[in-house]
Amino acid sequence: MANILRSKLLVVLAALFLTASACSDPIFPTVSPPPTVTPVAPTPTPVDTSSPEPIEEVSTEPGLTSDVMRIAVIADGENISINDGESESIWQAVEAWAAAINQTTKLAGRTVVVERVDSAVSRHAEAIKQVCDGDYFALIGSSSINDSEGLPLLSSPECNLPDFPAFIYSPQRLNSEITFVSNPAYSRVTNAGWAAYFSRENPNAVKRAATLFPELSPLVLGGNQTIEAATATGYRFIHSPIYNFETDFLLEAESLIESDARSLTWRNGGNQLLSFLEAINEIDPDFRFDFIDCGQNCYSQRWVSAAGEFGEGVSVWLPYLPIEEAELSDELLRYLFYLLSTHGSEGVTSAAGVAAWSAGLLFQEAVSRAVGLDSAAYDPDSLTREAVIEAAKTINFWDANGLHGVSNPSERIPSPCFVIVTLQDGVWKRSYPSRPGELDCEDSNLVALAALQGLTQENSSRENPE
Secondary structure: HHHHHHHHHHHHHHEEEEEHHHHOOOOOOOOOOOOOOOOOOOOOOOOOOOOOOOOOOOOOOOOOOEEEEEEEEEOOOOOOOOOOOHHHHHHHHHHHHHHHHHOOOOOOEEEEEEEEEEEOOOOOOHHHHHHHHHHOEEOOOOEOOOOOOHHHHHHHHOOOOOOOOOOOHHHHHHHHEEEOOOOOOOEEEEEHHEEEEEEEEHOHHHEEEOOOOEEEHHHHHHHHHHHHHHOOOOOOOOOEEEOOOOOOOHHHHHHHHHOOOEEEOOOOHHHHEEEEHHHHHHHOOOOOOOOOEOOOOOOOOHHHHHHHHHOOOOEEEEOOOOHHHHHHHHHHHHHHHHHHHHHHOOOOOEEHHHHHHHHHHHHHHHHHHHHHHOOOOOOHHOOOOHHHHHHHHHHHHHHOOOOOOEHHHHOOOOOOOOOEEEEEEEEEEEEEOOOOOOEEHHHHHHOHHHHHOOOOOOOOOOOOOO
């Protein structure tokens, strides 16, 4: 009965959340935890208190005691020239995941404590040192553009933290033996289903495609990956400059208009896209793209509120059902419920937040395997960092409790599944596939990228291109 009540409560709360988030001034309902059955107190048994001995808490692993697990989340704080503050949504999502753990089964019998760490884009090495020197058991849900900085320390025997990021940006992090991503969308094999869709729907516009990269090597590399994946499905990029972070986009806008590009593939901050579109409008108010694809970067509650008329018609691709269809996904409902219950009206939904929640789920699975949960061999006292890493290497068929399609985290192969949604009248609406609750999961959506073949921690440059 409690499970039925819980499911109904989740659906109602999610509906309220979605309704509220569509308004300019959202009002969030007061959230109570799911109902639980109050257990009957057992008959007390006599306890010998004649010679009490103090219990000494023993920790054999950093960040771990018999009843507490401390984890860290590294993310880039908001930087108007580079990102839109996705860090807040990421931190909130991991905190929400921890709340879900702590209010239900706990994790290997332990309460999870979450610590936020700001890498501030250029300080990732410092953030790694802070975590390695601190009292933490693992890194969960992290997302930092310069995520290769400090990696030798993270991977060293002195640190060796199990690493379950939300996103990865560098091939060094991709190839790390201690790093596992729930659905590694940008790896040596990538999901290019979105590009195949736009090629079918807009065959002329993809032949005159444009994209822009900010002058930071991980983002340039990511942009080249996007170009390679899209080109394999029929795109032809006629305009792909690198821009300076301090730009007002007027020169870039003028150059793009002169190129006569008909479509725009954007993989940088969503607010930067708005600035770019404003600059284009200032130079030529009549200029229009046939379509704009913003990847997952624009899929944020905050971006929709800020987009206004320039966001109208912008599309994104997602590897899971859109939050607008959360009633069709139990795991999305759990994400929304615990985000609301932990952060209330300050809770921010985003693609980055869902990825961070998914990272928590993958770590949870690795811990469960490491201690033999639901088996006769269950032993929470045997939990170690190394055991979690070894357990994660066995996870090769994974859908994050149905959150996304089946991926292979141990071999860094993403799910082929995706959906396209487009902003119409200030609301994300499904464009493809047409049926609610459906994802396109064709194996042909996955494309192998030559740009990442052979790149390792040692031979991949971290210098900004000139």
